[in-house]
Amino acid sequence: MLRYISWLIIAVLILPIAGGMILIIPPAFGYLPLLGGDAISLEPWQRLWHTPGISRSIGVSFGTGLATTALALIVVFAFLATFSPTRFDRWVNRLMSPLLSVPHAAAAFGFAFLIAPSGLLLRGFSPWLTGFERPPDIMVVNDPFGLSLIAGLAIKEIPFLLLVSLAALPQLNAQQKVMLARSLGYHPRIAWLKVVAPGLYRLVRLPVYAVLAFATSTVDVAMILGPNLPSTLSVQVVQWFNDPDLSYRFLAAAGALLQLLVTGMTLVTWWALELTVARLFHAWIRRGGRRGGDRLIRVTGRSGMVMAISLSGLGLLALFVNSVAGFWRFPSSWPANFTLSHWLAALPTIERPLVTTLVVAGLAASIAMLLVLAALEQEQRQNKPATRALCLLYLPLLIPQVGFLSGITVLSEMAGYGPSLLVVVWGHLLFVLPYIYLTLSESYRQLDPRWAWIARSLGSSQAGIFWRIRVPLLLRPMLMAFALGVAISASQYLPTQLLGGGRIVTITTEAVALSSGGDRRLIGVWGLVQAMVPLLGFLFAMLIPKLLWRRRKGMQRA
């Protein structure tokens, strides 16, 4: 049984995705007998083509993907070039995990509350600097070029890319390489970029592609921050899927296929950019410049990182202030009075979605943990690396959700399951499993194999080693991985919405649904609750091992 675990994992992930993608094709060409489409035709594509503003939607999705990824990558690399174990940097490092755990939608709401014409930022500068006595009539959030969408996405992707980079760095021996380059006369930042960055980029390429795919196709963030009329392609596709007029399904299927193409095109464009940048980079290295740009890199890295962190933090603050604000006139920085009434009014309606969120997240994270641990145990016991096919695990992170989720709903109908909790859990598993595998496999493989050898030579069985050695020694990373799984599941919008058929209501689906209503007080409450679920998870994951091993100094360092 354990021997086939890798293949089981691949089947659990790949079958629904492949099936979902294949099932989108016939309706995209007009074939879906259930809805009266008996003949293959190009009619959905013609309709798609005649949708007002469709080229603009495509353009925004494409541009958002490239700009977000480039922005996040530049800030992270410039920051890492400047990174040294100073107090400031360690502090940044510590803030990353909690920032990463804030769901995309909650972060987007916070960001919107911050930069809106009547938002916290402008209030802070009004009227003493700007002279505004009333909110200016400009479209900051939902701007037609997707700039606020790009900024809102980038401040979420920066912690992600920074964390994966920090995890990859130890393999590169960065400090020694930089020291060597500095002894050859290179300034520290230039040295880092020239000798460490190329190797690091190779290691984080996959996460970068995941950011790219996500940014081109996000639905919830684009609904909150992205342009309207026309909105991004992915948002339009979801609207078509949810249209009560079932004939829109054909259009939606064609749109989903188009989204796959657009994301694919973005990846190809990025890859072409990679080649160009690599060529320029090599020319730059060959020229042998030792100091030019050192300052620019430092300023970019530091200020970019400070901006990303403070915008995220202030966004959460904005959510909080809005959720307890009483009367709040425009240019005042703070509400005239505070009230708990929004919370008290919202709490009764929060309970059920919260329970649903926790049940789905708990199930998805537990199943994922079981599968991943089984695969990693098998790898350890076989004493050889797992099958390379496991890299298929990253597929769900590289394919736009709208491209296969609707197909999965058809698939589950065909299998006789309507929208249900279990289908939603399976849908979440597609995204929870890769991340749990990513985080846990690293710590699992890094554990000194001699622990297991000693234990076996002392008579412990394989199962005994798992329970008596690996679980206690890896308790912290295991709980962290579980918390990450819960956080990822809790923040899923589209899988819950589509696979649950609108009947499974979680904190996230409800919060995103509120976004169109525009009641800031209510959104503040829901956004904060949404942000708190993963945060509490990580808190427990950190505290439990601390409490459990408080008498064991050797367990504190890990």
Next chain:
Amino acid sequence: MNLKHHLELRNIKLSILGQTLLSLNQTIGPGEPLTVMGPSGSGKSSLLAFIAGFLPAEFQAAGQVILDGHDITGVPAERSGVGLLFQDPLLFPHLSVAGNVRFGIRGGGREVDREVNDALAEVGLEGFGLRDPETLSGGQRARVALVRLLLSRPRAVLLDEPFSKLDAILRAEMRSLVFDHLRDYGVPTILVTHDAADAKAADGILIKLRVR
């Protein structure tokens, strides 16, 4: 305590990528040490890994390991009766000192408690049972590791550079402690090292390996 265990290495040949690393044919009697010396890359650690049953899949091995007349080649390490001592004491950080020692003992109860305490007292660690291993000095940890090994009742013992991380004074002390105990205990021992003083202290058959 004096047991009569024999370890026989019969026509052992280790190779990687078709290249032979070492070949060996040797019998080790009760309480006898066999010292294998050689530079890194000579395959001496792979030899231990093979006997203990942890040889990575990329190695090819031929030959048999016979312990007390039973072929233990390929027998799972938890049943082969071969004990290990590494250069690091590798005390489980989540267990107390006594918990570490007990790890290799089957069963529980008062009797085991007393056995553990007595054994710790014998190496000068009386009353250390409840301590966190992290609070022990390097020499104390090495002694706990030795006690843990002996109480698991191995029928043969493999030592992988067990003294290389200790300072000079401790090293001499631990050498005599370990070899005296293993000799008294009467198990065949294989010591892998690149330190000639270790080989001298072991005072047994010496095999020198070369990089091929």
